[in-house]
Amino acid sequence: MSAPRIKKVCVIGAGTMGAGIAAQVANAGVPVLLLDIVRDPADRNAVAAGAVAKMLKTDPAPFMSKAAAKLVEVGNIEDDLAKVADCDWIVEAIIERLDLKQDLYAKLEAVRRPGTAISSNTSTIPLAKLTEGRSEAFRRDFLITHFFNPPRYMRLLEVVAGPESDPALVAAVSDFADRGLGKAVVRAKDTPGFIANRVGTFWIQAALNAAFDLELTVEEADAIAGRPMGVPKTGIFGLIDLVGIDLMPHLKQSLTSTLPADDPYQAIARTAPLIEKMIADGYTGRKGKGGFYRINREAGKRKEAIDLATGAYRPAATPPSLPGAAGKGDLGALIALPGKFGAYAWAILGPTLSYAASLVPQAADDIVAIDEAMKLGYNWKYGPFELIDRIGATKLVERLAAEGQPVPEILKLAGQRSFYRIEQGRRQYLGLDGDYHDVVRPEGVLLLEDIKAASKPLLKNGSAALWDIGDGVVALEFTGKMNALDGDVMKLIGEAIPLVQKSYKALVVYNEGSNFSAGANLGLALFALNIAAWGEIEKLVSGGQQAYKALKYAPFPVVSAPAGMALGGGCEILLHSDAVQAHAESYIGLVECGVGLVPGWGGCGEMLDRWKKNPALPKGPMPAVAKVFEIISTATVAKSAAEAKELGFLRPADGVTMNRDRLLADAKAKALALVDGYAPPAPPEFRLPGAGGRTALDLAVQGFQARGLATEYDGVVSGLLAEVLTGGDADPVDVLSEQDMLALERKAFMTLVREPRTQARVEHMLETGKPLRN
Incomplete structure (x- = not known):
């Protein structure tokens, strides 16, 4: 049987996750049926309808535009379950109880169309348990699709297939999730916690334990376990406040009840009395009365932090500055710091990296899947094996062995070698067979980082570069801080136009920073203001006008491809382009x-x-x-590409790419499509x-x-x-x-x-x- 082309989706369960998944399907322009239980006999669809109404008021918004909400049809399980026969993919996102899920699956089996994909959003229950008692046909069509919250903004989707799952159906769901929902699909094994939550929960637990044991303040802990390690600036305690302190006992219970008794997590899983008291008192983080940090409005909105020893709040202290290379991301220097700071860094990195290394091939087939899951699911800048490369596998093994900690086989296998390398312009990873293998991108993915690894820029200065991306197309990349725009950017635009006119077909404006461009370089502008360099400022304004109009009237197509913020001058370059191919999560505006x-x-x-x-x-x-x-x-500022069209920052015909990794390829294709018969406006x-x-x-x-x-x-x-x-x-x-x-x-x-x-x-x-x- 051929795999379904997904034209309509049903989501069952209108809680935070289920409703968010439904919203993202609608954001993709696909109709979605959202079902939940009947709580009010007088308004039988109230649960699902209420979820949609709540999402329309939520900030950050689950819907990319209010128009997307119109694609969500609400209903209830009692009256509307037969409607799943019209759907190509059914996503179950109900409470994490095996008996309730199995009862629902029995009902679905009676009404679904054969060949319809069925998946669970579970993060705790093994696939084999979920499908117990179901028919062979049901098991063939079943898989796990584990979304991360909030589904619109978190790119990771862990996909778990069972031994009987139809590979073509799994591929069809994965492809729709990739291209339609914008997800980076990582294939995980059917093991507890899959990849990201298993490593992430261990990491958080190790960091919590060490902070209590070493008697650190929350500010000290977050300063060490935040940016220096390449993880979000929230650090550990700020992150727990963000996701909810009350989630921690549930994660712990889930993993301790499903992992083998000899798993390293079992040895570190413990609950601090302070955390139990905070939850009981309603201090569950940002969604509650406060958490490890809080804003004390009675004291003039003063930021406060909790004392881990006493549980009392006090004014938040300025986070400590780490000396030298340790504060700049040198992990070797960080774990070598004297005293409790270095001890804390090692107490997190040593066990966590060792644990992550032990999960290949248990939880994932290769190191790339582990790294991608942590970067996308927990917003780490580097995955565990990339972090090991920054320390050095040999140094890590030596210290683990000296302390009697376990040394996973893959660390021994690496020896003096790195886990990643660039070979003949290709990024490669170390496999379990001891050989290096190319990191293979999905079909239709083109990344500038790969091009940069294999070539040199055509032009380059301190703020911009020009790259040959193949097929007669070049990419203009901003390279300054926040991709801010200055005279060097304008100068390179001026140099690029005759080069492209002579030797190429089209130009794409693109970069792989977190933000396309925050606009003009305000720091440079402020310096000029302070010395009253009015002539230099007017020169920058005039130069930007000339550069942008030169792009607009260039004798070849110019396509801009923003992602993240495109503000001020970053927005203006979009307005001067022949076309835009925007990532769905583009935030565009003229904010001057x-x-x-x-x-x-x-x-x-x-x-x-x-x-x-x-x-x-x-x-x-x-x-x-x-x-x-x-x-x-x-x-x-438009809060999505869809809103940018409503505000006129994008034209109706401008393209939108849901998956960030596909943006450059889509923009290149759009530019090439404009080449034949091109004439400037x-x-x-x-x-x-x-x-x-x-x-x-x-x-x-x-x-x-x-x-x-x-x-x-x-x-x-x-x-x-x-x-x-x-x-x-x-x-x-x-x-x-x-x-x-x-x-x-x-x-x-x-x-x-x-x-x-x-x-x-x-x-x-x-x-x-x-x-x-x-």
Whole structure:
């Protein structure tokens, strides 16, 4: 029987996970049936309907747009179970009780269509137990798909197939999860906790134990077990607060009850009396009254931390700075620190890395699966075997052996060798056979990191680089901190255009940073402001305008491929591209007003041109001006690519890629599709409302000020933005060119940049990462 093409999904269980999975299916544009039990006979669908209503109010939002919620059909198990016959994949996400799951499966077997994929989102119950008593056909169609919470934002999906699972069906579900839901699929074995939770729970338990035993403060522990180890800046205690302290006993109970008695986790699993008391008193972390950290609102929103010895809260201390290389990610230096800091680092890394190494091939076939699971499921910067490479397998083995700790076979196998290497431009990993093997990417995945390992840049400077990505396409990469944009970026754009015109077909703007670009380099701008280098600032503004227009009118297609934040100048480069292929999780906006400025690299004109063509708006100059003014003056940021289309930052025809790893390949394909018959766009012309339109916008701002929603200086900034958008001194009958719009932007920008209140906003943003409401 051929595997299903997944056109409709049913999710059973409308709790946090089930509802989130349903939302992500809807985000993929696929209809989904969400079912739960009947709690209220008068409103039989209340549980599922309530879950959808709650998600529409949740922040961060499970839905990428409110329109996606319309793809969710709600129902209940008693009345609507027969509807699963219309679905190609049924996801069970009910409570973790084997008897309830097996009872549901018996009912599903009677109504489902043969060949329909059935999966459980369980994280604790073995697949073999779940399918006991079911038919051969059911077992063939069954697998485990373990999502991570929240399903929209966490990329990891652990897939577990049973010995009887149909490989074609498992492949079909995995492919849909990959391309449609944006998941990085990691194949795990049918073992307790699978991969990520098994390693992650051990890691957290080891860190908790050591913090109590070594009498560290929570700030000290998080400073050591956070960024220096390449794990989230929350560290251990901040992470537990985030996920919920009350989750810890459940994870412990689950693993201790299912793991063999000789598993190393059994020896370290213990519950601290302090944690039991915190849970009993409602201190369950951020979702409760507080956790290891809390905000004391009675003391002026003071941040406090708990004393691990006494359980009393005290003002949070400044985290300690680690000396030298230890604070910069040198793990060898970190574990060699004298005193309790080095002891704590080793108490976490030694046992955790040894434990992870012992799970190959028990929990996963190779080291790549272990590393990917921890990077994607727990947001580690490096996987366990990548961390071992940073310490050195030999040093790790020597210290483990000296302390009488277990040394897994794969560590002995590595010997003096690293677990990963680059060989002839290919990344390879050490296998259990003692040989190196290529890290194989899924079909359709193209990563710049692989290209960079196998080649040298065509052009490069301190802030950008240009790479040949094959088939006549080059990629422009930003390389500065937060991929900020400066004169070097503009210079490289100027050098790239003639090179591409001469020898290539198209250009893609892309990078693999966490964020596409946070915008202009504010640190550089603040330095120039402090020395009143007005000429240099105007030169940067003018240079950015010229570079972006050169890209817009280049004689070849330019496709931008953002992921993460694309703010300010990062947004403006998207607006000047022939097309955009955006990752679904792209957060796009013109945020300059938040730092007391206006868009200066052509963003105002480009947004006006888009909105005046929008068929949803009435004709005439004012509707488009009012809409763009609203978006830019409030520094609105789209919280997804879908929202970016609604706001005009993306065009309706721009592409959206759900899986981050497929973004570059999709953008390259889009660029190549534009090559034949390509011609640059015609320059736009503008008829703007002039002084009358400006008066209307000023009145709107005054209304916001009267309600306390805008400061006096917001009015100053908005007034200059209104001057740009309404055409300055032009009359409504005048036709303004693109160059006229750029001149208006420059004038407004240079006026604002001289304002001390703008300078204060820029400085505050750099210091705190938050806007100043002055």
